[in-house]
Amino acid sequence: MAALITYFKPFNQEKFNYSGLILEDLKLGIKVMELDVLYEKDAFRVIEEINKHSFDFIILLGEARSRDKMCLEKRASNINDSKIADNNQIIKTNEIIFPDNLYLETNVDVQDLLKHLDETFVEISQDAGTFICNDLYYRVLQKTKPLNIPTIFVHVPSFDDNLKKKLQKELLKIIKYMK
Numbered sequence: 001m002a003a004l005i006t007y008f009k010p011f012n013q014e015k016f017n018y019s020g021l022i023l024e025d026l027k028l029g030i031k032v033m034e035l036d037v038l039y040e041k042d043a044f045r046v047i048e049e050i051n052k053h054s055f056d057f058i059i060l061l062g063e064a065r066s067r068d069k070m071c072l073e074k075r076a077s078n079i080n081d082s083k084i085a086d087n088n089q090i091i092k093t094n095e096i097i098f099p100d101n102l103y104l105e106t107n108v109d110v111q112d113l114l115k116h117l118d119e120t121f122v123e124i125s126q127d128a129g130t131f132i133c134n135d136l137y138y139r140v141l142q143k144t145k146p147l148n149i150p151t152i153f154v155h156v157p158s159f160d161d162n163l164k165k166k167l168q169k170e171l172l173k174i175i176k177y178m179k
Contacts, residue, residue, distance in 0.1 A: 001179055002053055003030040006046060007061040008132070011037040012084050018156045019061035022167055028175065031055075037087040037132050039080060043139035050143055057150040057178040060140060062133035064155035070167055071125035072113060072174075073153040075105040076137035081130040097138050104141040108152040108178070116177050121163075122170050128153055150178055 005028065007019035023032060033049065035042040050058070064071060078101055080092035110124050128134040137153040144151040154174065159167055 001030075002055050003057050003059070003175070003178070004033060004046070004049060004053070004055050005030055005059045005061065005175075006033045006035050006042075006136075008035050008037050008042075008063065009087065011087050011132075018063035018065065018158055022061065022156050022159075022164065022171060026168060026172070030175070035136070039086050039088075039090055039092060039132060039135055040139070042132060043136045046136065046140050047143050050140075050147075050149070055149055058140065058144060058152075059174065059178065060133075060136055060151070060153040062128075062136075062153065062155050063158070064129070064133075065158045067125075067155060067157040069157060070122045070170055071155040071157075072108075072110045072122065073106065073125050073128040073133075073137060073155060074110050075103045075126060076128050076134050076141055076153070077103045077130060078138060079130050080135050084131060086132055092135075097135060098142065104138055104145065106141065106150075106152050107145055107148065108150050110152070113152075113174065113177050117170050117173055118166075121166055125155065128155070152178070
């Protein structure tokens with residue numbers, strides 16, 4: 001089973017990124033890729049990996065510190081619009097990613113996936129934001145949907161050590177479902 005999981009480096013002067021912390025101490029046997037929090041470039045790196053390998057599924061992780069639960073992102077919007085700079089200090093305001101769809105939906109049945117998870121800790125979201133997470137998700141879905149590679153973006157909330165273990169358990173269930 002070939003799979004890819006991505007996560008992000010810290011950004012916006014933070015010392016860590018929860019999308020990376022959730023992977024600590026997990027032995028996944030899956031290719032894990034750290035991304036730099038850069039518009040376009042992160043997506044191009046992931047697409048390059050997709051072109052090199054035959055992945056059976058892809059999970060893209062990002063942090064959403066203000067959210068209370070892990071979020072299964074149902075779709076990505078065709079817009080970059082943020083007041084926060086990426087790690088190259090680029091700010092994008094109301095920029096269309098590609099002149100095509102308003103949004104792209106995941107090819108993973110998130111309603112069915114949620115049935116396998118603990119809704120105390122996980123929910124479905126319709127909004128992947130308009131920063132790097134969304135940019136990555138939109139561009140990667142453009143690549144993976146025609147190839148029928150199940151791809152989902154999961155936003156990770158901030159957590160303490162106790163919640164971390166519970167969220168890791170949910171992430172392992174997502175991986176098991178995707179297999």
